[in-house]
Amino acid sequence: MDVLADVLSATKIGGTVTARVHAAGPWGIEFPHLPSAVFHHVSRGSCWLRLPGAGPLPLTAGDLVLLPAGTGHVMAGDPTGPTVRFEDVTRAQRSGPGTPIDFPGPGPRTSLVCGGYRFDTHASHPLLTLPPVLLLRADPSARRHDLTETLRMLTAELADPAPGSQTITDRLVDVLFVHVLRQWEASRDAPDRGAGWWAALRDAEVAAAISLIHEGPGRAWTVDALAREVGVSRATLSRRFTRLVGEPPLAYLTRWRLEIAARRLRDTKDSVTRIANSVGYTSEFAFSRAFTRHRGTPPSRYRATHSAPGAGRG
Template sequence: MDVLSDVIAIMRSGTPRCVRVRWHGAWGQRFPEVAGAAGFQVIVQGTCWLIPPDGAEPIALGVGDVLLFPHGHGYALADDPRTPLLEPRCDPLEDAELFASASVGEAAHEPTTITLCGGYRLDAGRAHPLLGDLPDLIHLPARVDRYRELRAAVELLAAEVDGARPGADTVAPALVDVLLVYILRAWFAERPAREAGGGWAAALADRPVAAALNAIHHDPARAWTVESLGAVAGLSRAAFAKRFGALVGRPPLAYLTWWRLTRAARLLRSSDASLGEVAARIGYASEFAFANAFKREYGTAPGRYRRGARDEAEAPRVPWPREVGRA
């Protein structure tokens, strides 16, 4: 797998949720902060304003604009910056529908704006540094000649959420995941290829470092060394180690170990593989060596971690708020 796909697969948990909302008349709605989630908004019809939570100037939005809130920060949308904002009406423990449609405002009026609102549940306890590098808000303004794949995904998702056709429960979650990939791909593509101080945008744009990262993610069980990763990158050992550390923020083998154990934690949570099988899949020669490394990283033994993760999975999960305030 490539780095971006692998990171999303590891981090996302549960099933994403999406709602198509028709906003009528004058309206203003707060969306609360949701820990351990990333939210998105897509303007499908009409215009509106994004009201940031920190008192910053409102941002005008139009058809095709895409917003991503990678860290689940709160915000508000409104037809006009001066419109009073309603508080959300939802039970955070409610077992909300995965995909739904809703209307807000006076139904007698035609909808002035239509949005796709959704969220991804993330594994906040093991966030990849790529996510930490993202800003609180990613705004991709609509452009006729840009983001064609993203626009196509938005159109398909809007049709699935609104149509309730057979197979929608299979197609829609996949499209929401595709939407996230396209949003992040577009954002990384627009970042400078070389950022001061490094960062994941620079790392993914740097061919030698990106080649080494893809090699690690494609085959984490391989007995990688700094020399062999440098060969993949086409650099000498010293040049590669310096370049990788500057962009990624940690030495190559430190990142390899971290990623192996992150993959192991995912396997312990999501599979019935034995500890020996997990160890082999991520590159440890023995279950004992794996258990010691895992305990150093997580502070608990792999078996105990697995039992705790399953107990947590059986507890009620907090879904992305689905209901919105009624005018």
């Protein structure tokens, strides 16, 4: 069971948003807070990332920065100075697919590839508990070959769009996001890798228990049953699972069931009762109560406000 793929599938909504920026100083773009994991790749030149409450961060060619929570920020040619809002720039330039956002000026030129990977804003999976900024510095070694190649293909597709380009860019951004997570995890110091979601996936028994939950979310799991399946004691599984994942096994089971239910409410026309049964609830009332506690809104209201266009067709 590919748990990472399963989590990303459950928590992602809609397609992706991508743009190219070509700028020469002075320039500055203010990006609003977005329900997305926002990334910027500096393909040429250099620039600065400015975040509220933090010092400006210099970026150079080859660097990639990911803001997992879509925090409002500024990309600019210098660490201070005026900015224009991203939506105002795109409106003024009437940018179409493949058309770069252009800032002409006398200063050094910088090129960016920007994108957003849209999440369900109510999702609370531990995987999404990431640092506010993930920075991957340019690395000419083979360690970043997959990431570099994905960025190359994405940049080329955006520069020369053709029929089907939206599908290709959506898939490439999906792939890019996974490569960024892998590279970030590989680059962390050993002490930082001792706990957390990624450490859980490296622990054989805890990873096996997570896989069992993902493979059979509707099963009436107990901690004893999970422990027997993975070959450790109940106490050992509970202790290691809680330390690495951040919550006990059955709390994670409940969270995952409700993430799946939210996806099905968004993407299908299955009845609430059918969805409840598929994730292990024998009572629609119990499911609705748990879903409301988790999401802050009843299943029927969540569906009405979050259903994807054409959900349940076919």
